[in-house]
Amino acid sequence: MGNRNSTDKVKRNPSINKTNNRSHIKKEFEPTLPSTLPTSPTSPTSSNEEKETLKYYLPNDNNDIDRQHAHHFIKRYLFQSYFSAPIVIGEGVKVLDVGCGAGTWLLDLANEYxxxxxxxxxxxxxxxxxxxxxxxxxxxxxxxxxxxFPDNTFDFVHMETMAYILTPEKWHYAISELIRVTKPEGYMELSEAYYNKNEGFGPIYIKLAEAIYKSSLQRGVDLKFTDQLESVLRSRQTIMNVDIDEKVVIIGPNGGKVGTIFMDLYIQFCSTDSAVEGLCPYLNMSKDEYKEFIFKDYRNEICQSKNTKLYMVRYWAQKVNNN
Ligand SMILES: C[S@@+](CC[C@H](N)C(=O)[O-])C[C@H]1O[C@@H](n2cnc3c(N)ncnc32)[C@H](O)[C@@H]1O
Structure with a gap:
């Protein structure tokens, strides 16, 4: 098992401080909480075919692009880094982000490097x-x-927030593809949240989380699969040095500015049209009841709670060199 930090104070895994000394990024990067967030860079389109493929709660519209930007910056702040793998981003280094969405992670890195x-x-x-x-x-x-891409193309391959999309079978396929295109001794990294640690959840949050879990399961998506990613990576013969970096956020105002932003992003995520459509049947609520449930009941519960925890995790591994 990799080292895990499960403290309320957002701390780094001690092993990471050591390995990340190799990263130029860690030396140069001094993140601050963004006061303003970038606006949407493009007007997205989405064909019916794509919409059919993307049956989850994140619509590809401008509101969600803004949410993705905000999510990226708050996670970067939380981890105090763009990524956790001990990769050095230098001249000529090739990086791939799979399921890149609005491309925020890449735009941030490409401007820096x-x-x-x-x-x-x-x-x-x-x-x-x-x-x-x-x-x-x-x-x-x-x-x-x-x-x-051909085999062994990239020094670093990254994939983030795909838990709502990938069935266990697709996780295995995607991981195989990520490994395939990573160069020998290059790194791959998966960045997700844990969905089975309901620590400090009140009854409203538990009800909501269960509805999200069940509706995802109906699509074959097991949100709790992210907890197995470490063992999935460890079971692969073609990668080594599997490690993890875990951060804990107290959601809501009791978690400070970071906790408040995570709460607001979660409410935004749960209040998209597709989330309302998808979750009402599982909660046995009308759309109006659901909106009151999210904006009033859920928000009040989180604001009063001192201990509602969200776990964010990055898993990374190095591709073996058989030569
Ligand atoms: C939850 S978003 C995450 C976006 C980005 N990685 C982030 O963390 O902000 C998931 C992304 O995966 C993309 N996606 C879904 N299925 C995909 C597939 N089969 N192939 C490539 N991308 C896919 C979606 O279009 C969406 O942009």
Missing amino acids: KDSIFYGLDIAPVFPAEIKPENLTFIKEDIFNGLP
């Missing part, structure tokens, strides 16, 4: 088509067609 080469892939063109750094290329592709 102008001599490195970045690729983003997503089935839906929610990423910016034109206004982007020159060292960043976006590709519209379905990962389940196979990643459109």
Whole structure:
């Protein structure tokens, strides 16, 4: 098992401080909480076919792009880094983000590391088509067609917040593809949340979390699968040095500014049209009852709770070199 920090104060895994000394990013990066967040870089489109494929709670519209930007910046602040793998982003280093969404993670990195080469892939063109750094290329592709790159192409391959999309079978396939396109001795990283640790959850949050879990399961998506990612990675013969970095947030005002932002993002996530459609049947509520449940009952419960915890986790591994 990798080392885990399960403290309320957001701390780094001690082993990470050691390994990350190799990273230029860790030395140069001094994150601050953003006072303003970027606005949407593009007007996304979404065909009926894509909408059919993307049956989860995150619509590809401008509101969700803003939410993805905010989510990226608050996670970067929480972890005090862009990623946790001990990779050095230097000249000519090639990085891929799979399911890149609005491309926020890549836009942030590509602006910082102008001599490195970045690729983003997503089935839906929610990423910016034109206004982007020159060292960043976006590709519209379905990962389940196979990643459109030869074996051993990238020094670092990243995938974030795919738990609502991938069935266990698809997780295994996606991980195989990520490993395939990673260079020997390069790194891959998965960044997710835990969904089975309901620590400090009040009755409203438990009810909501159960509805989300059940409705996802109906699509074959087991949100709790993210808890197994470490053992899935460890079971692979083609990767080594599996490690994890875990952060805990107290959601709501009792978790400070970070906790308040996470609460607001979660409410935003739960109040999209697709979330309302998807969750009302599982809660046996009308849309109006559901909105009151989210904006009033859930919010009040979180604001009063001192101990509602959200666990964010990054798993990474290094590809073996058989030569
Ligand atoms: C929850 S969003 C995460 C976006 C981004 N990684 C982030 O953390 O903000 C999931 C993304 O996966 C993309 N996606 C879903 N299925 C996909 C597939 N089969 N191939 C490629 N991308 C896919 C969606 O279009 C969406 O942009």
